[in-house]
Amino acid sequence: MTYDFNSIEEKWQYHWAKNQTFKASNISDKPKYYVLDMFPYPSGAGLHVGHPLGYIASDIYARYKRHKGFNVLHPQGYDSFGLPAEQYAIQTGQHPAVTTEANIKTYRRQLDQIGFSFDWSREVRTSNPEYYKWTQWIFIQLFESWYNYDSNKAEDIKTLISKFEVEGNAKVNSACDENIDPFTAEEWNNYSSEEQQSILLKYRLTYLAETEVNWCPALGTVLANDEIVNGVSERGGHSVVRKKMTQWSMRISAYAERLLQGLDTIDWTDSLKESQRNWIGKSVGASVSFNVNGYDDIIDVFTTRPDTIFGVSFMTLAPEHELVSKITTAEQKEAVEAYIEKTAKRSERDRMADVKTISGVFTGAYAKHPFSKEPIPIWIGDYVLSSYGTGAVMAVPCGDQRDYDFAKYFDIAIPNIFENADISEEAFASKDNVKITNSDFLDGMNYKKASKRVIFELEKLGQGEGKTNYRLRDAVFSRQRYWGEPFPVYYVNDKPQMIDAAHLPIRLPEVEKYLPTEEGEPPLGRADVWAWDTETNTVVSNDKINNTTIHPLELNTMPGWAGSSWYFFRYMEDTINRDNAFATEDALKYWENVDLYIGGSEHATGHLLYSRFWVKLLKDRGFVTVEEPFKKLINQGMILGTSAFVYRVKPNPPHSSGIDYNQADLIKLTNSFPHSVFIPKGLIDSKFGLKLNSKEHLTLKKLYFDWLEKNGFDVSIFQNSAFMLTCAIQPLHVKVQYINASDELDIEALKTDPEFGADYKDAIFISENGDIIEGNNDVYKVGRDVEKMSKSKYNVVSPDSICKDYGADSLRLYEMFLGPLEQYKPWNTAGITGVHNFLKKLWKLYVADTGLKVNNAQPTADNLKTLHKTIKKVQEDIENFSFNTSVSTFMIAVNELTAQKCTSKDILEPLLILISPYAPHIAEELWEQLGNADSISTAYFPIFDASHLVESSKKYPISFNGKMRFTLELPMDMSKDDIEKTVMAHEKTIAQLDGRTPKKVIVVPGKIVNIVG
RNA sequence: GCUGAAGUGGUGGAAUUGGUAGACACGUUGGACUUAAAAUCCAAUGUCCAUUAGGACGUACGGGUUCAAGUCCCGUCUUCAGUACCA
Known part of the structure; x- marks a missing residue:
């Protein structure tokens, strides 16, 4: 019998599906374990061999955990909203739902043929109305929440309203928009309902705000940064400008501190945590208010160096700063406007990356220094970004290199406020060994002391305070696209109203084209039936809009990350119980959160941060019990193509x-x-x-x-x-x-x-x-x-052809064999013969031409040694996610057992369990041939017995000055002195030394001997 | 620019706590089997010098610590990823 992998794999895939072998139960005596992959976007091109890498790793782990006696949840689904389907719809007119459905079919077939142990009964698709009903529902929860810094959690907006009714907003300590006017309880109670709604919007965790976008007038649409190449649109090469637009935002900044602190509680790689820390970007300093000469306006800045306040010689505003047009003098008007127009064409990334080109314009206006009362010239410059901090900086050229370069370039004074610092060539940016001088009441102080004092003095003047700033910005949540979740929102007099959760889902309307409208409205602006009837609570035709009972619906849709920020909870619930909740309390309580999450590192600051944010909100509002979604996280690398x-x-x-x-x-x-x-x-x-x-x-x-x-x-x-x-x-x-x-x-x-x-x-x-x-x-x-594997480079290798030619088990083994999971590595189909030959050798170890070879022979000591060192290594490898080394270990084991002519069932049966997470089909087949009735996935992992590995002697490497010259076999229990004596007496040692007397002999028992001299 | 990661034979990679660098494979070369091919099996394979014995060099580059460095420290270079509307 030869190894007929095609029929074996088909047989077992059918068997697993028919018997629902991997269906997880929410009721079990076993401990639970939840293994999750980042779900795929089902693209039209289907899977290439790079996609399953992480899935194979997680599948090995899931199967291993089952062998170890866990109740494992290992589901899969589709992140099925997204731009590519929409692009395709624009080009072909086909409905994205239709192409998405077809793509999912292909994905499912391709995934099935690799033999994953997914519980498909729990599949989710973010574009399904039964799913996005709950995405809309979560959006409503965000709208109905505000963040209370006193309780340090999100609360129902009703508790905020009660506060306003009793005491106004003076004592409210919450995450909210900047510059909210104070009001008393009496004032609040006298506001019109509309005024109250406007105010509440400034506190809600999702809110409407003006944000800057990359607007492409020719395409009538907003572009992502990576859709812009050299300042023009990637498609068509049209010009792009930055423009303000009213959009939904998520107040993720409210959670900045908790997102930061939470990192200490989860088992992620340090590098990933570090990227999130940097993304959140906490910095401690002070906010300082500068009065503008001749105006009532003030400019707020944030600085991490309040101690350098006497070194300020100018201020720089972002060109988009709201005060610029107001304070610019008549003489400077033309130059300022030209500059603003120029920067509007530059992307934010350009502005950040380009530190060599210095540019800016003087506004003609001056601010007043809070202490010295000196006039400070106000400039604008595109190195200041409106989206970070307050969009304004107090420039201290002697202490900040960018300010220094700016001042040098425009010939602005650079006063030195550091004792013994040479600032003739560059700024003195260090916080250490600082001694402040030329700074009035700060003279002689160090960084820490001076900062504290400045904050104290600023507070006394009412011109500043100590402040912690986060780089993390609120996340824009509106997309001017068709293929995304519709908002459960309609507008009454331009004020957003939530549709009652009872009437969800609000389904995507039909449109005749997937492009923006001629007026530049999003594609939903083309829908004819897209108005909300507040009496029937249904979506009705636009021509019925009367603005009393029937109102227009929101035209934007939600971004790609909406559906993926909570999907891991949906899997916890059996499909039959999904109607009345995103997951039942029992299911959420049983599975808690994801024990192991595997996916690409490109999600480090997007998906992984937004998910953490939503989970914290759901916890605050009492819908889930966990603070973090993913306990342990592994990033898999990418498989690259080898182009020819x-x-x-x-x-x-x-x-x-x-x-x-x-x-x-x-x-x-x-x-x-x-x-x-x-x-x-x-x-x-x-x-x-x-x-x-x-x-x-x-x-x-x-x-x-x-x-x-x-x-x-x-x-x-x-x-x-x-x-x-x-x-x-x-x-x-x-x-x-x-x-x-x-x-x-x-x-x-x-x-x-x-x-x-x-x-x-x-x-x-x-x-x-x-x-x-x-x-x-x-x-x-x-x-x-x-x-990178891509269609245009003709280097794409499909798993279909690999499965057909070598089998899924070979594919699985080879993907793991390629190298460490987290590393980027090239694919080269040629190498697959190595693991394929291994599987053939494995087969031959069990099956001869005449039939099964395995018998009840007593295992030899060598057999046992091979088996147990394999058990030990494989177990360690899986637990360390070092799957590549396991494959080598299997090869060594099979090579050794073949050389030992092992036929003993006591050895070969446990070996199958070790291999089964990696190559499940061949393992199941041989397992069955050995006479087992139940699936190998139910077998318990073999127990390692160290007694089989005890060695009596060690081959010592004998080094001279650190260079290994020969080896010498000596008993393990030989003492240090005896080893030295034996080695020194050895003829090769004498030959090496050639009459010299060694200065020193280092003996590390069980390891090495090194002779120096 | 900023942030994160990676650099070891012709190739993918291995190397526990600093202790024999190159395990395991691919490829290449030679051999066996075969009319031939495929498949399979055996042997060699870091580079250089040497008939052999053996020796020198060698983990991106330049330094350092150590009896001993791929591994630790300092500096440099290169490549990749993310950089907020690709997912």
Whole structure:
């Protein structure tokens, strides 16, 4: 019997599905364990071999945990709202729901064939109305919440209203918009309902606000930063400007401190926690208010260096700062407006990245220093971002390098307030060893003392206070797109109103086109049936809008991260119980949160931060009991493609002086040279394209000259002159399917390719020794380079073909074998034969041509040693997520047991359990053949017994000055002194020393001997 | 720019707490089997010098600590990712 992986895998995949082998139960005596993958966006291209990497790792872990006696929840679903489906809809007119459904089918088929132990009964899709009903519901909870810093949690907005009714807003300590006017209880009670709504919006955890976006007037839409290349839109190259737009925002900043503190309670990598810490960006300092001369306005700044306040020689506002237009003097108006227009065209990322170009304009206005009362010139500069802090800085050139460069550039004074600091070349930015001088009451103080004093003095003046600032900004939650969750929001007199949760979901309306409207409204502006009837509580036709009972609905949709910020709770609930809650209390209580979460590091500051935010809100409002969604998190790396290149050479027109010929004619002829000639990478000369007068060069030259002659050009004029024929080289991607393990191109396959064959039909390939390849006389070697897998680079490898040719078990093993899970690594299909051969060897260990070989033979000591060192290593590896080394360990075990001719069931049966998380199909099959009725997934993991690994002797490496010269086998229990004596007496030692007396002999028992001298 | 990560043979990678660098594979070369090919099996394979014995060099680069450094410390370079509307 041979290893027929295709039928074995089909058999077991069918078996698992039919018997619901991996269905999780919410009632169990076993301890629970929740393993989750970041769910995929179902793209039209289907899976490539890079996608399942993390899923294989989590599947191994999930299967391992089952062997270890856990009740495992291991679900999967789809993040099925998103831009690509919408782009496709715009191009083809097909409804995104239709293409998404088709894509999901493909994904499911591809995932199924890899043999994952997913509980598909709990699948979720974010674009399903039964799912997004609850995304809308959570949005309403955010709207109905405010953040109370006194209780340090989110509370029902009703508790805020009660406070307002009794005591106004003076004592309210909450996360809210800046600059809210104070009011008394009496004033509050006299406000109109509309005025009250406006005020409450400034406190709600989701609110409407003006935010800046990248607006592309030509496309009539907002663009993401990465849709903008060099300041213009990626599609079409249209200009983009920054523009303010009213959008929903999430007050995530309210949770900044808790998001920061919570990091200490979760088991994530330090690097990931560090990125979140930096993203949250806590800094402690002071806010300082500067009065603007001649106006009532003040400019608030935040500074981490209040101690340097006497070093301020100017202020810089972001060009978008609201005061700029007001305070700019008539003389400066033109320059300021020109500058603002210029910066509106630069993306924020550009502005942050570019620190070399210094630019700015003086507004003509002055602020008053809070202590010295000196006038301070107010500038604008695009190095100040409106979205960070207050959009204004007090510039201290002697203590901040950017301020210093700005001051130098514009010739602004740089007063030195540091004792013994040299600021002739650069700013003195250190906080250590600071001694303040020229600073009135701060003279002689250090950073800490001076900062404290300044804050004290500022508070006395009422011009500032100590303040903690976070870089974390509130998250914009509106998207001007079609394919996302609709908001459960309608507008009465432009004031947003929530639809009662009882009437959810609000389903996406039909539109005839997925583009923005001509007026620049989002695609939902095209819907005809998109108004809310407050009497029937239904969505009705727009023409019924009367603004009394029927009102317009919100036209924006929610962003991609909305649905993914809570999906892990949905899986906890069985599908049948999902109607009345996002998950029942029992389910939430049982599964708590995700024990192991695996996904890409690109989500470090997006998804992973937003999810934590929503979970904290849901906890505050009493819907869940956990503070953090993901206890342990592993980032998997990316599998990159190994692109293949062929190199097309084209002759450059010769250029020779002193000969009479028509150069223009020659160029024309050369450009129409009809042959496609390809040379292998090894023959490329960086200077001339080909090595001059080499064989391949002469081949090209002959073809070229023949062509010239055929067209009536007399080539003899070049024969005797000293001209050089150089060529241009053009590397072209070719499909990696046509490349074998030795980087050789299957020329025939390329020439008959239905897609590109025509381009290569008459191509001439030259081999490494310079000959034209005809038939099988030689091979063409391609060049290789590692790039991201992408359709356009023809380096995409599909798991379908791998499963068909080698089997899912080979794919699973190989993906793990490639290297550490978290690392980026290139895929090269050639290497898969290694693990495939291993599986064949494994099979042969159990099955001979005549049938099963396994018997009840007594295991030998060697058999037991091999088995137990494998148990130990594999268990350690899985627990450390070091899956690549396990695969090597299996190979070593099988090699050893094959050499030992082991047939003992006592060894081979437990070995199958060790391998089953990695290669479940072959393990199940052999397990069954050994006579087991139940699935191997229910078997208990073998117990490691250290007694089988005890060694009596050790092969000591004997080093001289740290260099290993020979090894010596000595008993393990030999004393240090005896080891030294034995080694020193050894003939090889004497030969090495050559009569010298060693200065020192280091003996580390069980490890090494090092002789120095 | 800022933040995070990575650099070891021809290739993917291994190396416990600082203790024999290159496990395990791929590829390559040679051999067995075969009419031949495939499959399978065996052997060699970091680079350089040497007939052998053996030696020198070697973990991105430059320093340092140590009996001993891929591993620890300082500095430099290169590559990748994120940078708030791709998911």
